[in-house]
Amino acid sequence: MTAAFSSSSEAVLQRVLDAPAERSVPLESLEEVYQIKKTCDFISHNQYKKAALQFPDELLVDAVAIADEIEKGTQAKVYILGDTSYGSCCVDEVAAEHTGADCMVHYGRACLSPSRRLPLMYVFERRPVDLEKCVACFKELYPDAQSHAIVLYDVNYAHVIDDLLALLTPEYQNVVASMLLVDGEQCHDERDEAQSDGEVVSQFGRRFALKSGTSIKDYGMFFVGVKGAALRNFMMTWNGCSFCSFDPTSATGRAESAGVNRALMKRYYAIERAKDANVVGILVGTLGVADYLAIIQQLKGAIRSAGKKSYVFAMGKINVAKLANFLEIDVYVLIACPENSLLDSSEFYRPVVTPFEMELACNKHREWSEEYVTDFRHLLPGGLSHVPLAGEEEESDDDTDVSLITGALRTRHMILDGPPPRPSDASVVLRNPTLTVANTNAAASFLAGRSWQGLERKLGETPVVKAVQGRRGIAIAYEEEGTS
Known part of the structure; x- marks a missing residue:
């Protein structure tokens, strides 16, 4: 493909770009892959006038064709949403509201985190699975036919789970398959759970019923899907269970549990860093997951009670360069969906922890145990x-511990609500330096101490001059520079 970059009416630079052909679904297969009729029924039945279609980057190639088919089948105006502000697995309700949409349709992978603003429909990309190889891998990983196992899966493979269960249950009577849920509503055909009167577990948009007299620790987890955020989230949450997985893209299975303890120790190190921190940055990593504002307020209170300062940052998709701009922050806490909360911050200048880890660092009533919480709700x-914060009356001067990283003595000190008492001429207030953990200076004092303070307007200091003709062209070849 030849691309021409021009300035004014003259071509400045021409070059040939190798653009690989994008994968797209044939028009005759759109209905099967993207459930066009079901989507049209959802919009028409509820008489929605505007619908927002949210696509991940890898499915945008089909977005226009899908939108055309939906507009033909309904009377609604359709908008396409791409390049979401945060993770594509979350519903971008804010972007949909900017279009004035009455409802949303989310395509592709989803974390199934609950949302509150708009009516929502999920359409999962149906990816193929070689069931014979999947069953063979399961039997190799679980040679004992009496093994208790729970089948988990990424949402893109939900359409094959009933068939997989039908192949396994004649030999494996203790296999349980999870069911997808969205705020209590099923995403696919109901599976009969009447034969089980044991505990029912509902988490991360999944539900499964355990056999009577068993607990979740009695089960192994068999995950169908590509290794990634979903599997990592399951492994951290149910870290007392052994995990095995089957990757449909490579048709291979393997045991996954070897790295769970190592991952937990890395998270515990991050908690120690959070305990040592004086200034905490609260990163807003979602605007769509329900109750995100409530957890921000709760974290502010926990951080304040531990004698630390906190600042809130909303910066869209997070990267190393963005967070490196704030050198005063000692640790960040990320508010995001369960799958995006477990951020690997090894390349970041400062560690990034989860709300659960931040509470472990700030709330003395919460202790490190086998429980690991990725869902901030x-x-x-x-x-x-939920663990309530320690009250002011429970704080004492002897409430200290030792940092496992620096070896220094740490002292908890609650910052009282309300303005400090006004000193009088006859009163002298003694300050105990051992109780001062956080620097009480405002953010402005940090900025004043920087050698570079960013762009400043300097009103009244810059002379006023007439506008002059600037350069023309592109940076690689301005017109006045000529050619060499």
């Missing part, structure tokens, strides 16, 4: 893992 009042 469970930390809120009424949640499964």
